[in-house]
Amino acid sequence: MSLAEAFSLEGEVALITGGATGLGRAMAHALVAAGAQVILVGRRKENLEAAAQELGPKAGYAVHDIAETSRAGELVADVKARYGDVSILINNAGNHFKKSIEETEEAEFRQLMDTHVTGAYTLTRAVVPGMVERGRGNILFTASMTSFFGVPRVFAYTTAKSAYLGMVRSLAVDLSPKGIRVNGVAPGFIETDISRKAMAGDPARKQKVLDRTPLGRFGLPEDIGWAAVYLCSPAARFVNGVVLPVDGGMLVGF
Structure with a gap:
């Protein structure tokens, strides 16, 4: 395998939730540069249109709220009809608020968990059958420094991002024998x-x-x-079940 082949995503169809802004948009840029067809998913059509136009002909979009978990199958079917089978799923969408447990209302907690955890679960569940049928696929979760250590007054967010560690480990064990690798990336302070x-x-x-x-x-x-790009590319073909900190060494800093 050549260097170019090792990091190429040519022929891949990547669905990125929360792909129109922030880190999702940065991941979309990198995946497009590596050759993937990218579909941005989010709630705001104007943001999605602007991001897709910026990314060029290798980008499309679908308006969808992943907290509407009953519609995950509809989203995957729509993307397949317009762009082809999803071979890379990046569970990146999320929301955030700063509150301690005493300040966090149950409705707020449930809404955040629906977006991060239940939303990622239902969308992953919707794409897995197609990946199993084709015998290949990559699933990536955007974790966080709060997946590893406590940060003051972000109780609900920390709970949700910590759940991703278990999801990555469990899914990697269950799905990799079927040709699907599952990993995560944990951004530091960006x-x-x-x-x-x-x-x-x-x-x-x-x-x-x-x-x-x-x-x-x-x-x-x-x-x-x-x-x-690395985690979803052939270069990482033996990397499975890990959450990669991209944090400048924060996790090992003192």
């Missing part, structure tokens, strides 16, 4: 518009992040994109 605004108003938090990160800087969205 420089985005949202993070820049948040850190600008909280210099102490920014310094705490930098002090804990051995590389001494924030990551870039494309760092997550290229990690996703």
